[in-house]
Amino acid sequence: MTRKQPTEAEVKAALEVIFARDSQVYQDRGFMRRIGFGKRPALINIDLANAWTREGNPFTCDGMDVIIPGVQKLLAASRARGIPIVYTSTAYKVPDGANSDAGLWGKKIPTEVLLEGSPDTAIDDRIAPLPNEQVIIKKRASAFHGTYLSSFLKAHNVDTVIVTGVTMAGCVRHTVEDAIAEGFRPIVVRECVGDRVWGVTEWNLFDIDAKFGDVEKLDTVLDYLHRIENEPR
Amino acid sequence: MTRKQPTEAEVKAALEVIFARDSQVYQDRGFMRRIGFGKRPALINIDLANAWTREGNPFTCDGMDVIIPGVQKLLAASRARGIPIVYTSTAYKVPDGANSDAGLWGKKIPTEVLLEGSPDTAIDDRIAPLPNEQVIIKKRASAFHGTYLSSFLKAHNVDTVIVTGVTMAGCVRHTVEDAIAEGFRPIVVRECVGDRVWGVTEWNLFDIDAKFGDVEKLDTVLDYLHRIENEPR
């Protein structure tokens, strides 16, 4: 374990060993419970805009060959059931100066490349929103912070949020933490989330599954969506 | 006082009598204190979009012949000092149905005429925002609810919000209540706020001045803006 250049597979193997030990502690103490699916889900796709899904941007993430097809299946199933669908993007009108809407985040990460209205911050057209689906432009990591997401979900009597997107260490994680805090059951779709550096997806999924929401396989979530009632709201 | 059709002047006179009595009670008990101006103001213009400022819309308000010139003066003074300037409009992408962002408000008021991106919900061009000024599209009455306004103001170290716009019984009042709750000193500019029915502007200004913020004359606010430091933030 002193090699300077482990492969990504070796990193994941090392993490699995740690997670196995930590899971034992959590389970012995009554953590890692299942929150379960509720009756009225919504689908929330976090920051699957071109800056994150395409090559060549500081925000570019890995794994889109798996994430995008997974989200396409979730969109089809969600639209068939008529459940609320929300996309987010993170974008700024004024990256810096006296009227900047970037807040303090530009002091940590390169928010200056995320311009509102630019192609980079538009949703990837392989999973394009329909005209009546909400695209929420957020300014912070969480899809709930400084947005109308929570009251949108409550007004539609949603009790469960199915979460996809990027990044696990940033916007997806903060969104999930806020979701359970607000009173919504968070379900993170394993194949449909990602990030841009090694290990970070695995670690944040581990923390979430221990404390904040359930991490579920795509097939499990699709089965759930096929089973729920198609009802007027 | 049994006449069926008092004039607007008579309505105002009747309200003044009530306010005089009520003010005595409030003052005897320690209400109606002055919150005062802070050191770092921002200007917040509530819903001065065409649906409210022009004739012919269900949301049309009175008094634009006084409100608009007053806001023009505040904009000039604020821009000269480089303080943050925010406009709001209330507008919806999807007025009804499973993906509506109108929440429950359409069950009380005609939100269905406020379409995001339409000329009706664009800011009145007599007080047009500059390219680097924030126009926040809100979904609820308060400019703070479901928006990034509070964290925008905090990140710029604002301590005082100068509030103009419409309507006094709705969006201006709720914004002022939230402003003091959040920790900002609310200053409502007397000549620059209004509404669409008799008495409602006066009554809500009375309640605000008693409990939530200071109602100040335009000249007083302009004097304050001229006196503050023009400083980098």
Place this chain on the structure above:
Amino acid sequence: MTRKQPTEAEVKAALEVIFARDSQVYQDRGFMRRIGFGKRPALINIDLANAWTREGNPFTCDGMDVIIPGVQKLLAASRARGIPIVYTSTAYKVPDGANSDAGLWGKKIPTEVLLEGSPDTAIDDRIAPLPNEQVIIKKRASAFHGTYLSSFLKAHNVDTVIVTGVTMAGCVRHTVEDAIAEGFRPIVVRECVGDRVWGVTEWNLFDIDAKFGDVEKLDTVLDYLHRIENEPR
């Protein structure tokens, strides 16, 4: 209408004339719609603590001979149905200084007399909470601001809030505005709300009924509570 000392009955009569005219404008324009009762209510009693319900405090309100018996009936009906019940009080640990939790509100109203843990800020024992009912100590006017009320209600799948208490121009109004913004149907119980100065209850109920929630008679609300299902949550 120029008399200096109208009676309270004359004040109310004058307001009724104004409201009749204003209501016509609102109705012609599509305001004053009915939001209606939902399926899962909660009862929210605002600031019915001794500082407001008993004589001799700056915060003392009128009308407790009607409000208290009304709330007793609502409590009985709500407990029989097993719906969530929340009381609020407004109270401070540190009224002023570097660690004060009064925020800026002490600059407008006498928050310094509302000490957390004192008899004044305890709920009136004529409507005492049961051990398993929530008493939320808030710091601001709205029961939602800076409290866990919204996520409490969402986690219990509440869709309707039945609101009682004081004051109409302050905490009740701000709570109702926030309730509809958050996605809950606000129902204000006409006989169970009040304030401490003339006219202010009537005016704020008028504004609320026009825009933010339905004002309903106590009997109507009791009928509704008797009709809903007594269900496990």
Place this chain on the structure above:
Amino acid sequence: MTRKQPTEAEVKAALEVIFARDSQVYQDRGFMRRIGFGKRPALINIDLANAWTREGNPFTCDGMDVIIPGVQKLLAASRARGIPIVYTSTAYKVPDGANSDAGLWGKKIPTEVLLEGSPDTAIDDRIAPLPNEQVIIKKRASAFHGTYLSSFLKAHNVDTVIVTGVTMAGCVRHTVEDAIAEGFRPIVVRECVGDRVWGVTEWNLFDIDAKFGDVEKLDTVLDYLHRIENEPR
């Protein structure tokens, strides 16, 4: 790396290798910037109550032999400068049932052992709060969620939050994410934070330092506190 039982030192060594690689990616892309100290700090101690600081509770954390003395030094320096000091604890009046304030969190973690008013949820007396310091009882992971913390800090013109406590994977991380979102500079004190399972402190500090706040040594933070002005607020 296939051994089933690595030691804690080996786990940390493996993580360091991963972090070195990931840091390179972040720095190449413009992440991992320094947010820096502001002018008006507050000290926020997260969940240093007996359930977390003492042996024998499901929530018991490691490392108190270092965390507690560090927090003692921070408290002394903060009190000498008169800056706002806040402690949090997580506790529930009603762990389950129709009036539970645990929200959905009890479906993931053992919230049922955290009773409001019990010795377990009282702040550890080795770092006891003074009578005029705020102890905020929160219901969710973040110290900001459903509490008056944000408006308390804004009303005191705070721009920087110095964060200590537990757990890194839960309440400390969520608090830090919310802090920068709200517009406060988060500074996490390296020696004064912890958790209860291997690796989780290191990983969450890595994610935070990359994106949400600065992780600083205790000595650096103490130096900063000694340098700031002791000023009336």
